[in-house]
Amino acid sequence: MIQIKNSYTVDEATKKLEGYCAYQDRCHKEVISKLRAMNMIPEAIDLIVGHLIKENFLNEERFARSFARGKFNIKKWGRIRIENELKYREISKYNIKLAMEEIDSKEYLKSFNSLAKKRLAEIREKDLQKRRKKLADYLLYRGWESGMVYEKVYELVPNK
Structure with missing residues (x-):
């Protein structure tokens, strides 16, 4: 069975994208890739993105x-x-x-400390080095600064 892709007029695509942007905030890249997936030509994409920015659907x-x-x-x-x-x-x-600037420094540290303690409680590893590594890897993967991470790891999993 051959699947035929839908084609949209500029007005139809504009309405569809207004709903897409109204549902949740989107970045330009998401909107442009959505329009490309709808097989819109570059001129139409520019026109629709311009309209969405002007009407404050895209910010x-x-x-x-x-x-x-x-x-x-x-x-x-x-x-x-x-x-x-x-x-x-x-x-x-x-x-x-x-x-x-949306991230409050006090909340940031509070959140980091509680996340580190919560994760450490979940780690069942007995070996201290492996325990430290698992905690550090978890926090680094989540994007916390390495200086903070290693300081916290050695504070929570001290040498015995």
Whole structure:
């Protein structure tokens, strides 16, 4: 069976993307890839993206700020992981800087400490070195700064 891809008029695609952007904040890269998947031509993509920006459906600063807040508060990601994810989404350095301001320093440290303690309690490894490594790997993967991570690892898993 041959599958025929849908084709959209500019108005249909615009309405579809307005809903897509209204549902949750999107970055330009997501919107453009969605339009490409809809087989829109480059001129139509430019026209639709321009309309979405003008009508405030698409706002990169708003996206970056809400992304940083959400990933920190819900997924407990560190600044490094959040920054890398924003760079991957081709967010400007200026907007990344604004997004990082959304993370309160006191909350950041509090969250880091509770996450490290919670994870350490889950690690069943008896060997101290392996225990330290598992904790450090977990925290580094989540994007916490290496200096903080190693300091916390040696504080929570001291030499006996």
